[in-house]
Amino acid sequence: MFIAAKYIHQKIKSRNKNPNDDALKHATEKKPCPHSRPFQVELRARASVENARTSSQGSTIEEDRVLVPQGLPKSDEKCQVCKKQKHDARVYRWKLIAGLCLPFILATLDLTIVATALPSIASHFNEFDELNWIVTAFTLTSTTFIPMFGQFADVFGRGETLHLSLFLMIIGSVLCAAAQTWGMLLLGRALQGVSDAGLMNVVMIILSDKVSLKESAKTKSLFTLVGGIGYAVGPTVGGCKTSTNIAVIAHILVFILLRHELVEGTMFKKGSRLSGILPALATVDIIGSILFIFGVGLIILATAWGGATYSWSAAQVLAPLVVGSICFVLFFVYEYFLEPGRIFARIFPKQIAMLPYSMFARRDTIWLAIVQFSTGAAMYSIFYYIGIYFSLVEAYPASKAGVQLLYYIPGMGVGVYIAVFLCNVWPAQSFFPLNIGTIVSTVGLAMVVYAIHTQNTSLINGMMAITGAGTGLRFMPATLHMVGVWPEKIAPAQSLMRFAQPFGGTLSLTIMGSVFNNKFARASVVAGGGGLDVHDTNSLTFIADLPEEAQRSVRLAGRDAIMWAYIAVLPIMGLSLVTGLFIGNVWIRPKSKVDEEQRDGLEEEGSHSEVIYVPYLWALLKGNVDSYKKTNKIIPESTSKSAGFNNS
Template identity: 25%
Template structure:
């Protein structure tokens, strides 16, 4: 019988799980950690144009986000496996501390190069935040019981998404962009205190084997792939030795990674999980969602601030409808899934709606009314929210309990990897097209003495003559069109894959720690 303070059985033995664990306090800390991580992801979007204006480096501005996502992507599966081996609490605390150190350093950055380096440190911690929270929920509760906490997760995630752009704009306007990082510190300290005093999980007894070969080859493969996506067609020609070399390195390292995982006693990503079609589909659709829904936000902020002339604060307000759509669809879908235990059609609808949103974004130019832009963003936000919680729940539902951390880590990793690749590819498309458009639209010599990398700054734009500023705004709008068009084929792939997902009921553990065997064996699967 469950202890009232736990609300769950231990997944291995069926015994009450750590009676001293205070579920409400732990869930509060977990939700604050999610708020922390999501706030940081959204708050920087409206600050980036000001950061570029202050520090320069428009050609590398995407690396402020990309460097963060690369390191968080690489470390996500590692955190999941370390949590399986050494316990969630230790790993969670380490992740929070690293995240806070990186946040403090980023807030003190004095150059674009410093900021990118400090974002790497921040990303090293961020990789463990989402996966630790998801794994803790997965360890404390059965999939069916945990669905309500995933719903709460979605509400907090959405609340941070709603608050992020507006807070980022306000902090940037009223104080400085440095505070979009420094705001993490008080929240993180509260999370540390709550976790240290309230989370008590059973000790891990599994023999530990760190998969150094897997971690190393995976890290290098991701870096090679990201550099290829960022530099191809921009810094180097696609057929240049540098790009071809990076492509070859990524392929070789991927092959070596798979070979390492097959031999490793405790692989970073257990390959046997991919025998389950639900898990594989969840990973692929998460990758697509990361490419499109996370990769597009920074470019929407550029459109709102540069093309429509909105201030950072106002751009946060303009982005609110997109976040509201994300909130509504995430919360509603989570509640319905909790009641019905079925989830298939939400990622399908997410991909289909996203296609419509991306096509509408590609039509935006300097003459598009702001109200129309807001409507497009609302639709895109709805699409993003429909897949936010579903894929993790689906993957957990059919996965072995011993691999719960690796399951959450791999799904989160795929979304973050998609975000890394999406931002890199979109930035390459944007910057390459922007150079062409500025050359065609801006009169020769009109930007003499003006740093092209600082054109996203209102201070720089305000000093330009009206015709020149209009030409710059049109160039930005034209450069953003291929970014949104490129998202369409990616979403079509996601739609095709999501349609193959089986519609299985979420399972529940019995009183002896066993699962719902009917759900596990899939006899009631619907297609």
């Protein structure tokens, strides 16, 4: 990988090397403002000469000179239009940061906010055997509703969908805080999960709207770090009332700062009456949404029950697994026939596919989804099973076990910082941070297995940081890569990426839970501790009261069970290593287009993204990368109400 990086660097240097001093002088001299009079005159003159040549008529340069607006500045004057554009872009960026930071950190907090409080919460309701449902109720809804919120953001607008998500968070948090029954608590967690699906997805969509990839990279760098902090501090802050307070403040900030800035809906626009809701809903992919929610939801439900509540051969597991798999396949079949010109598109002419089947025509969509799937697997496994390790094997109290997760954050911060450099400075491409992050995460998680086997606490903490660095390396580049590949389908593209990550995390937790329960149950019975539940504080106390030899046997069994649980998810990481090699590449700052257009003064730097849709390593091996490049023109409109995209 590093040899390939060195080769690419040399190719870029040789491609951009100027053959003579005149060209060098021309490239380094101050670029003309695109709004200046001399430039406009020159531009019109060039167009007139070209038209004259093609039409075999005389030049009309002088006529075109007259048509140039007389109020334009000279080339050596400061352009007020450029100054205003830069000022508006800066204001827009800071409004996004101020308005969206709280909703985003709220979404990340709720994922891990109960991680170390699970035994205490379950003991309050006397539901130790159903403890995992506190997590499952959240992850099930937060995964299944992601694509639906992406379509809502398109149809009803970013602002309205964001407010709906925050409102659901308030309702869910109030239900959790006031829960008198186990069912009421799970309902609150499920609503929090629905809200989380909307918040995470819509915030990422908004950050991709109306800006170039270069500008988007800057803002997403900050939000990636904020999200990492939220994931890590969640176990230490706890409390559903915290979520309620943050959600109320976020509501107010979004309304004050962003109500005039966000992209409107395609059907339900600002000022639309309530009667416009039903026509807007008519364009939503209702059948596809139902198939997707039932398909993914039943699969998660079956894997959550399998090996934990029921045996894998039980009807309670097989029935939802089979029905869910059928619904999931039918969803993609339905989306295929909902493409323009096909049968369902003729039956439902107003409906728009939630995840257009045409997106999968570009293979990067599939490869990137697998990479994101593995990102979720690595992240969720650290958040949940490292805490179990320290509670069960090292006998740490819940609070101290939760603090150990904070070692994950410095690593994630380093990964984010490196990703910022690789995306914004050099090589300003998405291929390298994605693959480097995948390698680092895989190595880190493999070393976690070894560290657990040797019970080396320092090594575990260090490998958590390494795994966090790999995760941080992939967060932002994955989003930028998908936007670069599908600039005209930002909402569904982001929805797919946001779905793949928690889906990978949820399924990996299910796999780990099944392996852990099977391995640990056998050993605990042998040691005289049959029926032990590591989440149950009474069980942990029971282990501490065992004779020293029996206690040591149970803790060693727990160590081995956790080790095998991590081994079970390593194939997912290995798969992502392979698929990462087939990914194309996105140039966040395409050098050739920037140089050409800055010389002509046509566009600002970063207004184009160059994309390779074939595997980048294949294009590199063929020795002619430029021949595989396609240019996606992204017109940043930081202060307008919509953005335009053209593919060339």
